[in-house]
Amino acid sequence: SQQGEEDPQALSIQEGENATMNCSYKTSINNLQWYRQNSGRGLVHLILIRSNEREKHSGRLRVTLDTSKKSSSLLITASRAADTASYFCATGLNAGNNRKLIWGLGTSLAVNP
Amino acid sequence: SAVISQKPSRDICQRGTSLTIQCQVDSQVTMMFWYRQQPGQSLTLIATANQGSEATYESGFVIDKFPISRPNLTFSTLTVSNMSPEDSSIYLCSVREVGDTQYFGPGTRLTVL
Numbered sequence: 001s002q003q004g005e006e007d008p009q010a011l012s013i014q015e016g017e018n019a020t021m022n023c024s025y026k027t028s029i030n031n032l033q034w035y036r037q038n039s040g041r042g043l044v045h046l047i048l049i050r051s052n053e054r055e056k057h058s059g060r061l062r063v064t065l066d067t068s069k070k071s072s073s074l075l076i077t078a079s080r081a082a083d084t085a086s087y088f089c090a091t092g093l094n095a096g097n098n099r100k101l102i103w104g105l106g107t108s109l110a111v112n113p
Numbered sequence: 114s115a116v117i118s119q120k121p122s123r124d125i126c127q128r129g130t131s132l133t134i135q136c137q138v139d140s141q142v143t144m145m146f147w148y149r150q151q152p153g154q155s156l157t158l159i160a161t162a163n164q165g166s167e168a169t170y171e172s173g174f175v176i177d178k179f180p181i182s183r184p185n186l187t188f189s190t191l192t193v194s195n196m197s198p199e200d201s202s203i204y205l206c207s208v209r210e211v212g213d214t215q216y217f218g219p220g221t222r223l224t225v226l
Contacts, residue, residue, distance in 0.1 A: 101215060
């Protein structure tokens with residue numbers, strides 16, 4: 001069953017603006033990851049944040065994690081048309097050796113030039 | 114990071130036939146996964162491909178429909194058997210490296226008529 005839920009489902013912004021996407025989950029996690037997918041192709045890993053971390057940065061990306069609220073946010077600053085894609089969060093659970101990722105439904109981001 | 118290739122990149126198949134998708138990784142990896150992504154949807158894990166043993170299937174997926182081979186640590190195949198239009202999806206191969214990050218192949222876009 002899906003655990004992560006992203007919101008909004010779709011987001012449309014102008015180039016140069018910031019985009020914020022949120023992800024909520026239901027159970028305890030080991031880590032939370034954000035991925036980008038362009039036009040139904042393969043997914044690209046963006047950031048992994050562990051349950052004992054609160055914030056991570058990578059270039060124009062900032063991810064926060066609030067384990068008390070079971071939520072995470074992905075901020076893309078100074079967005080570009082090339083950021084247009086679907087963004088997925090995936091949670092890695094505290095469960096044995098399998099440690100499957102549980103995927104959210106995704107946020108579709110459109111950055112208009 | 115691992116570089117993953119998949120073949121074919123897309124195919125259009127007739128109902129009742131089977132298609133085998135190949136996944137090749139440029140390095141040895143322990144954990145390899147097969148996902149399905151139906152149009153506009155999130156990812157659903159089909160199975161974990163185990164080297165030298167049978168794949169571990171998720172609920173709703175069975176070996177007779179989705180046989181998987183994993184002859185070594187760099188290669189796996191997924192067969193979609195006796196296809197129906199409901200099998201039209203993107204099929205994604207993924208590997209996990211140390212540190213929990215997963216990397217994805219470019220996907221195989223399957224259309225069943």
